[in-house]
Amino acid sequence: MLDELIASSRERARRDAKLVSLRDLKRTVAGLPVAPRFEAALRYADRLALVAEVKRSSPSAGIFAGVGPGAAAAAGLARGYADAGATCLSILTEPLRFGGSDDDLRLAARVGPPALRKDFTVDPYQVWQARALGAAAVLLIVRALSDDALHALLEAAADAGVDALVEVHDEAELERALASDATLIGVNARDLGTLEVDLARGVRLMDMARSSGATLVAESGLRNGTDLRRAAEAGAHAALVGTVLLETEDPAARLRELVAAAPAREQRKGPALADTRVPPHPTRSRVKTCGVRDAAGVQATVRADSDLVGFVMAPDSPRAVDPASAGEMSRGLGRARGVLVFRSPSRADVDSARAASGVRGIQLAGFDRPPGWLPEVTARDGTPSRMDPVIGVVHQPSSVRAALLAAEDWYAAGATDVLLEAAPREVGGGARGEAPVEIARRVGRIVPIGIAGGLEPANVAAAVARARPALVDAASGLERGGRSDPPRIASFVRAARRDPLGADRVDSHGRFGPFGGRYVPETLVPALEELEAAWRGARADRTYVAELERLRRDFIGRPTALFEVPARALATGRGDAVRLFLKREDLAHTGAHKINNAVGQALLARQMGKRRVIAETGAGQHGVAAASACALLGLECVVYMGTTDMERQAPNVERMRLLGADVRAVSTGNGTLRDALNEALRDWVTNVETTYYILGSAAGPHPYPEMVADLQSVIGREARSQILAAAGRLPDIAIACVGGGSNAIGLFRAFLDSGARLVAVEAGGRGDGLGDNAASLGLGSPGVLHGAFTMLTQT
Secondary structure, three states, X not given: XXXXXXXXXXXXXXXXXXXXXXXXXXXXXXXOOOOOOHHHHHHOOOEOEEEEEXXXXXXXXXXXXXXXXXXXXXXXXXXXXXXXXXXXXXXXXXXXXXXXXXXXXXXXXXXXXXXXXXXXXXXXXXXXXXXXXXXXXXXXXXXXXXXXXXXXXXHHHHHHOOEEEEEEOOHHHHHHHHHOOOOEEEEEOEOOOXXXXXXXXXXXXXXXXXXXXXXXXXXXXXXXXXXXXXXXXXXXXXXXXXXXXXXXXXXXXXXXXXXXXXXXXXXXXXXXXXXXXXXXXXXXXXXXXXXXXXXXXXXXXXXXXXXXXXXXXXXXOOXXXXXXXHHHHHOOOOOOEXXXXXXXXXXXXXXXXXXXXXXXXXXXXXXXXXXXXXXXXXXXXXXXXXXXXXXXXXXOOOOHHXXXXXXXXXXXXXXXXXXXXXXXXXXXXXXXXXXXXXXXXXXXXXXXXXXXXXXXXXXXXXXXXHHOOOEEEEOHHHEEOOEEOHHHHHHHHHHHOOOOOOOOOOOOOOEEOOXXXXXXXXXXXXXXXXXXXXXXXXXXXXXXXXXXXXXXXXHHOOOOOEEEOOHHHHOOOOOOOOOOEEEOHHHOOOOOOHHHHHHHHHHHHHHHOOOEEEEEEOOOHHHHHHHHHHHHHOOEEEEEEEHHHHHHXXXXXXXXXXXXXXXXXXXXXXXXXXXXXXXXXXXXXXXXXXXXXXXXXXXXXXXXXXXXXXXHOHHHHXXXXXXXXXXXXXXXXXXXXXXXXXXXXXXXXHHOOOOOEEEEEOOOOOOOOEOOEOOHHHHOEEEEEOOEEEEEOOO
């Protein structure tokens, strides 16, 4: 039967690859946010974690009546499991014997808990396919794979950014799984050849694997609290349950009983990890510039906006500075935090340098494991301080599991960050070598991990893209002639933070947090999918990017100026030192920021072969911008505008017509922007084959908010660079007006990671009551309008 299932799986992979190529799958995955962390959820759960399974039948138990046909039924069961306390989900997609489908996974993966695609994975294509469907992990059955195939699939999982549950059922398979450096191992008590269950054998295998450091999942034969306790005592971190749930009338209720019976983490034997305080994964890589030893280096790191700055305390290092000098330099760091970098120090060394410099952050290299005194140094009132960086260094890790265990040791001792370092322990750091990127990218799926060694402006972007590290650290790669080099530092920080797709801003369903999405008639879905694919392709197309940059410079007039308001105009009466800067978007061609988005989208329309463009406008600025962009690129332009707005904004109506646009009056409703947008959407539905719709606000169905945010983020990127040049630091507050949102998101996106307060100012009214005020973001409630889930003033 296993041979039959494997053969069927290979055939499905070949068939699917003819419909959607591996290249297209990888392109889709490149635009997705980071997959949910399946293994981490199991490894660090407060209790024995439960993975609840969705399947319609199995060879051992037959058909389960509780799961109805269709993906919606599978998603409904998954939702019930999530409400009952499931840590993760297992979704059967194998259709031959288990009645599953890819649609089951696609919908169930949206429920919340990280989802495993449980299938007979034998081809790398299936790994990428699982990620594109929303899976956080794939199943690799050792018995079905050669050693070479197992290694290849583990590599594919790392490339695709998902975890791999490597399943074994006897001692030989366990040895092969450990030899492959698997970190997540499922121990199946069921013999896949005979379908017999031997729970004692499963317990024995977990006991054998307990010291390996792998995350262990008990599978099959677990029916009650006693079975769960046996698994936990043998070292299991989690249990996968399916048949025991599905043979009941209410699977979710049965799961709730098992969750209540699952033993607490401390009841496990082996590494309990009770004291491992793993911090959350950051949304982007933080950057540490190390080895700074003069004022010029400090100024360069501040201008580049480094997160951390390292002052080397090791006396035999060519970059060493004394604690007093480090303290003096640290006073000019601004937002960046100083770190004293030691090699094999004593507790007295650390205390002395901290006292003399006033710098609290420390980095400890040269140790095999954290020194015993570290928890006392990192504790404040008995709890670890997350304000003061404490960076532990793991030198030349030999394997993924070894690096994982070493990182957990550092976190248990109170570290806030852990670096995988290319240099040997005896050298410490700054010895070049190649950063352990391949190990880091797998460890980083489980715990936040940083990388150091041989990093420089030319290679850091590739290292970040591959490993997605929590922290990158460089010293010698930022120098020229033995001294800190400001251009190299600036290039390094910029490259380390490069986010070519902006994929961390919006999820795969077009949602910014709970908002956004796509709520449209079926006739518009193909057009929106075409638009999304074209936009992702354009952002990766050098020709499109180069043309857009040229038009920004030569047509729009970017960068626009950053103007400091004279101090005499800012008297507060209290003697406060306030500096106020205005980002002059009014100096862009057509007099507003709207042109940034209009040119980018009109250029995309031409690239897609759409010769007719429609737009909506309220105050008229977006309409003028769209008309200008279309006139420039030779496109037909139709602008919908409410009659009320046309009366108020007559000069802009005339400008649009002078530019060749067909301005169509909308008299329905209040004759304002909302009504114009309604008419524009109706036009697009009718003429979707030949027409491109330039939406000017951060509104409407996905991908429009994402596109508008990307195109308008040039405002914030310029402002960030300009304020660093003008003030030597980032702002305390960034303020923007917000109506449709394109101006605000354009400024704010560049400062999301900066610690600056982001203040959006909405138009007010006569009072705070509904009908007296149109401030939908501040006073509204969630609802659906114009194809997206958003805040609305509504009854």
